[in-house]
Amino acid sequence: MGRFEFYGQGLPAVDTHDLKGTLVVVEGADGVGRSTHIGLLKEWLESRGHAVLDTGMTRSALAGKGLKAAKEGHTLGALTMSLFYATDFADRLENEMIPALRAGFVVLTDRYIYSLMARATIRGADAQWVKGVYEFALKPDIVVYLRATVDELTTRVVQTSGFNYWESGMDLRLGDDMFDSFTAYQGRLLNVFDTMAREYEFHVVDSSASIQNVSEQIKSLLEPLLITV
Amino acid sequence: MRAYGKDRFPGRLFIVEGIDGSGKSTQLALLQKWLESEGYGTFFSEWNSSALVRDVTRRGKKKHMLTPMTFSLIHATDFADRTEQHIIPPLKAGALVLADRYVYTAFARDVARGVDRAWVRNLYRFAVKPTIAFYFRISVDEAMKRIVGGRDAISYYEAGMDRQLSGDVEESFRLFQGAIIDEYDRMVNEFGLVVIDASCSIEAQQVQMRQIVTKALTGARKNRIRRWVDLNSMVRASRP
Numbered sequence: 325m326g327r328f329e330f331y332g333q334g335l336p337a338v339d340t341h342d343l344k345g346t347l348v349v350v351e352g353a354d355g356v357g358r359s360t361h362i363g364l365l366k367e368w369l370e371s372r373g374h375a376v377l378d379t380g381m382t383r384s385a386l387a388g389k390g391l392k393a394a395k396e397g398h399t400l401g402a403l404t405m406s407l408f409y410a411t412d413f414a415d416r417l418e419n420e421m422i423p424a425l426r427a428g429f430v431v432l433t434d435r436y437i438y439s440l441m442a443r444a445t446i447r448g449a450d451a452q453w454v455k456g457v458y459e460f461a462l463k464p465d466i467v468v469y470l471r472a473t474v475d476e477l478t479t480r481v482v483q484t485s486g487f488n489y490w491e492s493g494m495d496l497r498l499g500d501d502m503f504d505s506f507t508a509y510q511g512r513l514l515n516v517f518d519t520m521a522r523e524y525e526f527h528v529v530d531s532s533a534s535i536q537n538v539s540e541q542i543k544s545l546l547e548p549l550l551i552t553v
Numbered sequence: 554m555r556a557y558g559k560d561r562f563p564g565r566l567f568i569v570e571g572i573d574g575s576g577k578s579t580q581l582a583l584l585q586k587w588l589e590s591e592g593y594g595t596f597f598s599e600w601n602s603s604a605l606v607r608d609v610t611r612r613g614k615k616k617h618m619l620t621p622m623t624f625s626l627i628h629a630t631d632f633a634d635r636t637e638q639h640i641i642p643p644l645k646a647g648a649l650v651l652a653d654r655y656v657y658t659a660f661a662r663d664v665a666r667g668v669d670r671a672w673v674r675n676l677y678r679f680a681v682k683p684t685i686a687f688y689f690r691i692s693v694d695e696a697m698k699r700i701v702g703g704r705d706a707i708s709y710y711e712a713g714m715d716r717q718l719s720g721d722v723e724e725s726f727r728l729f730q731g732a733i734i735d736e737y738d739r740m741v742n743e744f745g746l747v748v749i750d751a752s753c754s755i756e757a758q759q760v761q762m763r764q765i766v767t768k769a770l771t772g773a774r775k776n777r778i779r780r781w782v783d784l785n786s787m788v789r790a791s792r793p
Contacts, residue, residue, distance in 0.1 A: 336621040336667035386618050387627065390609035400605060401637035403679055407630035408606070414622045450554040456675040460622055 332459025345425035346549050347462060349436040352470030353510055354491040355481040356531050362432050364539045369430050377424040380434030384415035402447035409440050410457055437461045442516040465549050468542055469526035474510050476532055558682040564644035565773055566681055567766060568655040571689030572730050573711055574696030575751045578653050583759050585651055592775040596643040600654035603634035614710055621666035628659055629676050640681060647774040656680045661736035665729060684769050688737055691751040693730050
C-alpha cells in the first residue's frame, strides 16, 4: 500500500504503490496570482534540490489544443466543456503527473479537479455526477487555496489582462456586460470554493497580503511535506 | 441536470448497437429510408462525429496516445456535444433521431478495457434514454468473416491492441470483441435492449425492426419536408 490513493475507483491498470513524490495543488480564482506563486515555489524547490514538474489546465498533449480551439467557437455546450476538461486533466494525470510522482518529483499543479468541479456545478451539472466523474483522480498531499474577495479579483483583472469571456462566465450571461457577469460569476465560484475548502481540507491563504508574505506562508505549508536528507 | 430516462420529448430516438461487422449500420440506413418514405422527418447521428471533438480522438488513436481512461472520457465528450447539439434539439422538434451506436458502446468497450462498470454508467447519466435500442447480436467468428472480407484492416483500438491481449491482431480482435459481446449480453436485461439475430437475412432483420418501430410511432409527427429535388421531380411528373 503506497502513500497515494484515489478518490474512488481510480485509473484502470495504474498502480499507485510505487508513487513517491509529492503532489501539490494550487487552487484559486482567475487573477489571484496562482502562476506567480507557482513560479516562485518552483525556484525555491529547485534551489533546495527537489525536481519539479509544473502543469496546468489545457496543457495536455491529447486534448489541450482541441479544447482551446473549441473555446474559440460558439457551439461549446456546458456539458461538453466539462468533459473536455476532464479528458485534458486525465491525460495530464496519467501521462505527466503520475510518471513524475513515480520518479520522485514534486508536482506543482495550477488548479486541479476542484476548479473543474466548481465550474461544472455552476453551469448546472449535478454535484454527485461531477464528483463521480472525478473519482479517478489522485488525492493530493496538499491543496493550497489562494483566496481573494470578488472586489480584489476585479481590481487585479482590470489592471492586468482585462476581462475575458470565459473568466467572466459570459456563456452564462449573468449580467449586461463583462463586469457585471464577472462579479456574479466569480461570486458564485467563491461560494462553491468556500464549501469545498471545508470538505476537502484546503489550506486557505489570504492572497491580499504582499507577494513575499503569501509566498512565505505557502513555503511553510509545504516544508513538512518535503523529503529531507 | 438531465438524467437518463427522465426526459419527455415529442420526438423518438432509435439506436443500433453491436460489434463491428454485425450489420447494424446497414439496418439503420434501411430503417431511415423507410421512415422517410412514410413521411417522417429523421435526423441521423453517429458515434464519434462531433465537429469539436472528433479531431482530438482521431489524433489520439492514430498516435496511440489513449489510455482506457482518456479513451472513455474523449468519447463521452464527443457524445456530450452530440447530445447537446444533435440529439436533444431534433427530439424537441419532434423528429425521429437515429443513432448508430450509443452509450452502450461505451459501456461495453470501456468495461472491456478495465474501466469500472458503475463509473462509466454515471459518466453517461446525461444521455437521453432511447425509445428503442436494438442490439444486433452476432458471433465474433461471423463478424470477423464480414470485416476481413469487406475492409482492409482491423483498427488498433477496435482490436483492443492497447490491451496487449495478444501480439496478433486477429487473435486480439477475437479476445477483445468477445469481452465486448459479454458486456452487451449483460446489458440486454439491464437496459432492455431489443436483440436482433444478426445472422438472419438482411430482409428478415429489417422486417423485424420495422414491426417493432411501428409500435413506437403512435402519435409521432409526420413532418418530413419536401426537398427541392422532390419538388423538381413532381413538377416534371406533372408536365403534359
